[in-house]
Amino acid sequence: MQNVIPALIAAVFGSIFGSFTTMLIWRLHYDEPGICKGRSKCTKCGKTLKVKHLIPIFSWLIQQGKCGFCGAKISPFYPLTEFTFALTFFLFTQKFYGTWYLIPVLISVFFILILFWYDAVFMEVDRRISFIAIAFALGWSFSREFPLSAFLIGGLIGYGFYAIQYFCSKGKWVGAGDSELGLLMGLLLGWKFLILGLFFSYLLALVFTVPFLITGKMNRKTKIPMGAFLMPVILLFLYNGYVFWERYLMIFGW
Numbered sequence: 001m002q003n004v005i006p007a008l009i010a011a012v013f014g015s016i017f018g019s020f021t022t023m024l025i026w027r028l029h030y031d032e033p034g035i036c037k038g039r040s041k042c043t044k045c046g047k048t049l050k051v052k053h054l055i056p057i058f059s060w061l062i063q064q065g066k067c068g069f070c071g072a073k074i075s076p077f078y079p080l081t082e083f084t085f086a087l088t089f090f091l092f093t094q095k096f097y098g099t100w101y102l103i104p105v106l107i108s109v110f111f112i113l114i115l116f117w118y119d120a121v122f123m124e125v126d127r128r129i130s131f132i133a134i135a136f137a138l139g140w141s142f143s144r145e146f147p148l149s150a151f152l153i154g155g156l157i158g159y160g161f162y163a164i165q166y167f168c169s170k171g172k173w174v175g176a177g178d179s180e181l182g183l184l185m186g187l188l189l190g191w192k193f194l195i196l197g198l199f200f201s202y203l204l205a206l207v208f209t210v211p212f213l214i215t216g217k218m219n220r221k222t223k224i225p226m227g228a229f230l231m232p233v234i235l236l237f238l239y240n241g242y243v244f245w246e247r248y249l250m251i252f253g254w
């Protein structure tokens with residue numbers, strides 16, 4: 001195992017970013033002021049949490065998922081978010097440590113995970129986050145290993161793919177924010193990985209929803225947060241896109 005120490009340090013920072021994200025998406029969704037100021041409070045008893053209650057992942061585990069003051073249940077959404085950040089920051093740092101790729105890739109991972117959790121929890125795409133992420137991805141595409149056109153074309157295809165579905169279905173098939181996620185995906189992955197990634201996302205969505213459809217817990221009109229499936233696929237491709245591309249081509253004998 002290479003780069004374990006820097007990867008562990010990145011995981012600690014990742015878990016802190018994860019903790020920040022839980023607060024960020026809550027405040028953005030409910031339009032609460034002061035994204036960066038104000039200490040976290042228990043939503044039940046209103047007491048301001050102490051430092052020992054705010055240690056990512058561990059506080060929740062030690063307190064067995066309950067508030068340290070009133071014993072109210074704390075959603076597993078908090079430690080799960082922190083854990084996904086810690087794990088991805090660990091894996092990406094381990095893989096890309098010592099390359100110039102590391103910083104832009106970690107920034108991308110940060111945005112992708114915020115968008116993932118936002119969509120998974122609230123079933124919507126927050127445009128304030130997606131636009132910042134798009135601006136970042138666009139800037140990064142000027143200095144990458146593929147020609148700029150690969151990313152710009154990717155962005156256009158990704159945007160168009162969802163925009164067409166949105167207009168044809170008058171917003172019934174996909175949400176308004178999904179075209180921005182398509183744009184982001186194309187800008188981050190380039191058009192080849194975008195096409196393969198879209199295919200993968202739908203497979204993932206299918207695998208996830210079929211059990212619910214069979215048991216009648218979902219029907220064809222149930223809304224599916226597409227971003228929750230697009231974002232993990234972007235992570236997979238940023239991590240190891242070439243492997244997927246080669247295997248995919250091999251299936252078709254190219």
Ligand SMILES: [Zn+2]
Nearest residue numbers: 042045067070
């Ligand atoms: Zn409490």
